[in-house]
Structures are given as C-alpha cells and as structure tokens.
Amino acid sequence: MLNYNAQGLIPAVIQDDDTAAVLMLGYMNAETLQMTKAKGQVVFWSRSRKKIWHKGATSGDFLEVRSIKADCENNSLLVRVRMVGGAVCHTGAACCFFNDVEELPAT
Amino acid sequence: MLNYNAQGLIPAVIQDDDTAAVLMLGYMNAETLQMTKAKGQVVFWSRSRKKIWHKGATSGDFLEVRSIKADCENNSLLVRVRMVGGAVCHTGAACCFFNDVEELPAT
Numbered sequence: 001m002l003n004y005n006a007q008g009l010i011p012a013v014i015q016d017d018d019t020a021a022v023l024m025l026g027y028m029n030a031e032t033l034q035m036t037k038a039k040g041q042v043v044f045w046s047r048s049r050k051k052i053w054h055k056g057a058t059s060g061d062f063l064e065v066r067s068i069k070a071d072c073e074n075n076s077l078l079v080r081v082r083m084v085g086g087a088v089c090h091t092g093a094a095c096c097f098f099n100d101v102e103e104l105p106a107t
Numbered sequence: 108m109l110n111y112n113a114q115g116l117i118p119a120v121i122q123d124d125d126t127a128a129v130l131m132l133g134y135m136n137a138e139t140l141q142m143t144k145a146k147g148q149v150v151f152w153s154r155s156r157k158k159i160w161h162k163g164a165t166s167g168d169f170l171e172v173r174s175i176k177a178d179c180e181n182n183s184l185l186v187r188v189r190m191v192g193g194a195v196c197h198t199g200a201a202c203c204f205f206n207d208v209e210e211l212p213a214t
Contacts, residue, residue: 069204077208100176101140101176
C-alpha cells in the first residue's frame with residue numbers, strides 16, 4: 001500500500017535509465033500513477049496548475065517508463081525512464097537540477 | 108530562495124555520487140539544510156519522529172555531501188553523496204527503493 005501525503009500525493013524521482021542522471025522530481029496521485037502504468041509514460045499531478053500533467057504532451061518530450069520502485073516505507077517513488085526528447089526541464093535544460101544551493105539563501 | 112512546503116520542508120533526493128544510484132528521499136528544513144552544509148554530512152528532518160535526524164548518527168552510515176543542487180523551481184534538492192557505510196536503508200539494504208510498484212495496490 002502506497003503512503004500518499006495529506007494532499008493525496010507521493011513524490012516521484014525521475015531518473016534516466018540510460019545515464020542514471022536524476023532528471024526531476026514530480027508528484028503523482030493514485031490516478032496519475034495508474035495512468036503512468038497504463039500508458040507506460042510518466043503522468044504527474046501538477047500542484048501549481050492543479051491538474052493532470054502528462055509530461056511531454058505539449059513539448060513532445062515524453063518520459064517512457066522502464067521501472068517503478070517504491071521505497072522501504074512506500075512514501076516515495078523512483079521511476080526509471082527513457083527520455084524521448086532531449087529535455088526534461090521547462091527551461092530547455094536536459095535536467096532540472098542546476099541551481100547551486102551554495103548560492104541560494106537557505107530561507 | 109528555496110521554496111519550502113507548508114510544513115517548512117523540502118524533499119531531498121540522495122544520490123550516490125560514485126555509482127549514481129538513487130539511495131533514498133528525505134526531507135530537510137532550513138535548519139537541517141544549514142546543518143548539512145556546515146557538517147558536510149546529510150541531516151534530515153524526520154517527519155515521523157518530528158526531530159532532527161543526522162543520518163548515520165546511530166548506524167555509522169553517514170552520508171558525506173559532495174554537492175547540493177536545487178531544481179529549476181527551487182522546490183526540491185538533489186544531494187550527491189559518498190556513502191561512509193554500506194547501507195542507507197534501515198532494513199540494511201544499500202538503497203531504499205526496492206518495492207516493486209507493480210505488486211502494490213495504487214491506493
């Protein structure tokens with residue numbers, strides 16, 4: 001049984017199955033996890049837009065699912081994917097993790 | 108500026124800097140992120156125990172920080188680490204992501 005948070009969401013870490021790069025972190029609810037399994041492509045719940053977010057539906061940069069694992073407490077997911085396009089980030093970057101935290105204030 | 112959630116937390120994906128394996132996902136608040144930077148070892152906020160959780164303090168399996176990046180929206184962290192011990196999971200497993208989601212009910 002997966003442990004969704006109070007908002008009914010579970011964080012999903014997206015990792016490139018070929019390069020092992022961590023591409024992004026998104027959130028799924030029970031419905032979008034089910035859609036992800038059914039389509040074989042990553043489908044998130046967008047917290048900002050409050051709607052289903054089929055990754056790549058507008059950009060073409062779909063994420064094909066290779067495997068989905070839950071952690072030991074079933075409160076986060078690791079989704080290994082094949083990138084269909086060259087980018088995962090809305091900025092056009094291949095991966096979303098590029099801000100150096102040393103340069104960011106902690107609060 | 109990092110975007111902490113309503114509970115003052117930000118998810119931190121922990122990745123082995125040598126093998127690129129995704130080891131676990133934990134949460135930090137501003138204080139434990141600051142401690143993480145200062146110590147050079149991962150310090151989480153334990154949501155279940157509601158206290159500071161210096162990873163490895165009881166097991167010896169510390170996680171030495173190699174780099175910390177925030178994502179494009181500054182609402183999640185990617186922490187690349189060197190594992191001091193052989194395990195990251197409380198089960199003794201090297202990594203926490205071992206539950207096959209195909210075998211778990213979605214809700």
